[in-house]
Amino acid sequence: MLQRSVGLIITLILGMALAATGGQAGGHSLDILDSKASAYNQEVGHLLRWVLGFAAVVFVVVTGAMTYITLKFRRTGKETGEPAQFHGNDRLEVMWTIIPTIIVFIIFGLTANSMFKLDKPSPGAMTVDVKGWRYFWDYNYPEYGIRNSGELIVPVGKPLILNVTSGDVIHSYRITSMVGTQDAIPGLINHIRVTPEKVGDYYGQCAELCGPSHANMRFRVKVVPQEVFDKFIAEAKAYQAPIPTDPTLVKGEILFKANCAACHAIKGVSQGAPNYPDLTFFGSRTTVGSGMWENKSPYLENWIKNSPGVKPGSLMPAFPQLSDSDVKTIAAYLLSHKLEGLDFNFPNSQKY
Ligand code: HEC
Ligand SMILES: [Cu+2]
Structure with a gap:
């Protein structure tokens, strides 16, 4: 018991020290109270x-x-017999009932005030439909007819309404340094209202145990300047998959169509299915495996070759029948699909 209490106290102190130094996690400095990131953090x-x-x-x-x-x-040792006996103290008891009650009402009032403030309708808000699938997040921009998976790209300073739901089991959507969690529940839409106020690369994580790779169900939110966002929308809307001429890419497309197209959509190449990540402009994605690794060699090849081997429980099958050179060819083909002149890799100083 004593050991456990001491352990708990040490954990608490270490936790507070970590929080005070801005707890580094994989190069992202996570800070749920970063008041510059959103009004939500300010209120919290x-x-x-x-x-x-x-x-x-x-x-x-x-x-x-x-x-x-x-x-x-x-005890002093000078006692003679029992000390005076008495029962209760009305004044004290009334006080220790009234004071905590007042404190609770004050906290209630402050909380309600913050909730009303944050729940105000946001005129001119942009809507994004967010859907959780084991183990990735899918995004649809209904106003623009654009789909993207794994990474949410939004403009800075514009109110957002995220319609959060799930296609399979219960997940939970959390943009760590920006706004509180909302559960993603099949058949139900929960809303997150937030205005991202600081440009940067935000780390996100599924916050509801959803299976063996729950901890690996990550994502990134890229908060970009309005003009970058406008460019993103314009290019994504007009996107045409390039018709490959390079022999490697020609072969890549054949391999992709034979092995991957049943699940993965690439606009203009394959229909795919809604419950698998969209790979339309995968070359512009900064991560692979839903926020797990940088989108580059050898991570991408390892992923294609044996996804469940690197991400336990991944619903993408392994491809032992593909040779290493075939895998490289497919990787090159996927990376050739990108939005020109847009780079969502932010310098280190802008990771939250
Ligand atoms: C049976 C359906 C299925 C097939 C076939 C399939 N995949 Fe996948 N793929 C998935 C699923 C499911 C995920 C998401 C896994 C996760 O992140 O947990 C995924 C994720 C990916 C990702 C990562 C996307 C991201 O944004 O992180 C890439 C890249 C990918 N697949 C490429 C391929 C390639 C290349 C092939 C063909 C060789 C292929 N897939 C075949 C189901 C499939
Ligand atoms: Cu999940």
């Missing part, structure tokens, strides 16, 4: 400070009273 930070303040007062009063009483009434 504001509430947290109030609650911590009350908690500190309660802590000092309770431990102070306990220390005082323990010392004042400790």
Whole structure:
């Protein structure tokens, strides 16, 4: 018991130290209270400070009273018989009922105030449909007729409404440093309203145990300047898969059509199916395996060759029948599909 308490206290202290230094995770500095990222974080930070303040007062009063009483009434050895006996103290009991009640009402008021503030309708908001599948996230921009998987690209400073749902089991959508979690539940649409206020590459993670690769169900949110977003939309809408002329890419397309097209859509090449990632402009994706690895050699080849081997439980089959050179050829073919002049790889300083 004592050991467990000590362990818990050490964990807490380490956790706080980590939080204070901005806990580094894979090059992303995650900070759920980054007040520049969104109004949501600002409100949460504001509430947290109030609650911590009350908690500190309660802590000092309770431990102070306990220390005082323990010392004042400790056994001295000079006692003669039993000390005076009494039952209860009406004034004290009324106080320790009323004061916490008042504190709870204040916190309730502050919380309700923050919730109303954040729940205001956002005129001119952009809608994105977000759908979780084991183990990746799929995005549709209904206003533009664009689909993308794995990475959500949004403009800075524009209100967003994310319609979050799931195609299979319950997942949960969390953009760590920007906004709170919403569950992705089949047949139900939950909304996240947020205005991203800072350009950058945001780390995201499924937050509901959904199977063996739950922990590997990641994603990125790329908050880009409006003009970059406009360019993205224009290019994505007009996207035409290049007709391969290079012999490697010609072979790549044949291999892709034979092995991959039943599941994966590439606009103009294959229909695919909605429950598998869209690979239309995969060359512009910064990660492979749903936020797991950088989208480059050898990660991409390892993924194509044996996806369940590198990501346990992946619903993409392994392809032992493909030779290493075939895999390279397919990788080159996939990477040749990209949006020109757009780079969603941000410098280190802009990862959250
Ligand atoms: C039975 C359906 C199926 C087939 C066939 C299939 N895949 Fe996949 N693929 C998936 C699924 C499911 C995922 C998502 C897995 C995950 O992230 O957990 C995926 C993910 C990917 C990704 C990563 C996408 C991203 O954004 O991270 C690439 C690249 C990919 N597949 C390429 C291929 C290639 C190349 C082939 C053919 C050699 C192929 N796939 C065949 C189902 C399939
Ligand atoms: Cu999940």
